[in-house]
Amino acid sequence: MQRRDFLNLSAAGGGAVFLSALSGCASSPAAPAQATSDFYFVQLSDIHWGFEGKPNPDAKGTLHKAVAAVNALEIQPEFVVFTGDLTHTTDNPEERRRRMAEFKSIVAGLKVKTVYFMPGEHDAGIDRGAAYQELFGATHYTFDRHGVHFIVLDNVSDPGSKIGDEQLAWLQADLTKLDGNAPIVVLTHRPLFDLAPKWDWATRDGAHALAMLMPYSNVTVFYGHIHQEHHQMTGHIAHHSAKSLIFALPAPGSQPDRTPLAWDPGAPYKGLGFRELHALDKGRRYDLAEYPVVKA
Numbered sequence: 001m002q003r004r005d006f007l008n009l010s011a012a013g014g015g016a017v018f019l020s021a022l023s024g025c026a027s028s029p030a031a032p033a034q035a036t037s038d039f040y041f042v043q044l045s046d047i048h049w050g051f052e053g054k055p056n057p058d059a060k061g062t063l064h065k066a067v068a069a070v071n072a073l074e075i076q077p078e079f080v081v082f083t084g085d086l087t088h089t090t091d092n093p094e095e096r097r098r099r100m101a102e103f104k105s106i107v108a109g110l111k112v113k114t115v116y117f118m119p120g121e122h123d124a125g126i127d128r129g130a131a132y133q134e135l136f137g138a139t140h141y142t143f144d145r146h147g148v149h150f151i152v153l154d155n156v157s158d159p160g161s162k163i164g165d166e167q168l169a170w171l172q173a174d175l176t177k178l179d180g181n182a183p184i185v186v187l188t189h190r191p192l193f194d195l196a197p198k199w200d201w202a203t204r205d206g207a208h209a210l211a212m213l214m215p216y217s218n219v220t221v222f223y224g225h226i227h228q229e230h231h232q233m234t235g236h237i238a239h240h241s242a243k244s245l246i247f248a249l250p251a252p253g254s255q256p257d258r259t260p261l262a263w264d265p266g267a268p269y270k271g272l273g274f275r276e277l278h279a280l281d282k283g284r285r286y287d288l289a290e291y292p293v294v295k296a
Helices: 062-071 093-107 130-136 165-175 206-213
Strands: 006-010 016-020 039-044 080-083 115-118 141-145 148-152 183-187 218-223 230-234 237-241 273-280 285-292
Touching (some): 039 062, 062 093, 080 218, 093 130, 165 206, 183 206
Parallel strands (some): 039 080, 080 115, 148 183, 183 218, 218 237
Antiparallel strands (some): 141 148, 230 237
16 A cells, blocks of 8 residues: 555645555645644655765755755744754765764754754664764654654664664563553654665564564654655554655666666756654644645
8 A cells, every 4th residue: 555545635835735545644635734733743854965966966955945945834843853864875984974063053953943863874884873873862762742652763773774682672661661552653764664675675673673563553654765755554554754855766676776866957856855744633643744845
């Protein structure tokens, strides 16, 4: 159950709100999400600060434009989350830290000052998250908002594309504190399910994490990594990936390699964007409103 199950409802404020048949995501055509949601936050992903190349000739300007677009939202979100690949990979540890510091300085321009970060493999895969932790803190943690329990999982610091036994034990200990009907949001970088393992679009021990989450009736996963929207179910658990802010990637398995899609001069920033996530029914369902980096 993927994009065919989504119905474009509106383009309020430059975004597109989708009605999903997936549990964990829904929208009401009767009223805008801002009027009905309990609260909302913004997800940005896969910025790859430091990248240079033909897939995005405005690589040094796109993040600035995205910050301005979020700041221009009529109603500001409660918080912002960045779901990994804040910077583009480099073998030079000094350059890695410089890129992270530059990224951090730019996003400090967001009006919303409550911002949650997590690493992608470009940030943490080479040094197991050492530089990331120096500038941003823990790679996995939890927080709570309006009765919703948010779990940030790190499935990138282990070079084997795993969460790892130690973190899985931490996850299990955290979940045992929750009621089975508690609303839970999991934020991670790679998909927890096997979307396209040959493209590294999977987490090798993700099935263990999903097995731990399965007894809980209200779980939604938001992730990045694949540079496009994708919506899938694992039982009753809904998974929603976000677009990138640097370049788009092909649909899963649609071609031999996951090479970036070419920049379209006639439609710059095509395929790039961020999203609003509106919590409904006390965080048990979510409206997903997709926004472009720059309005057409």
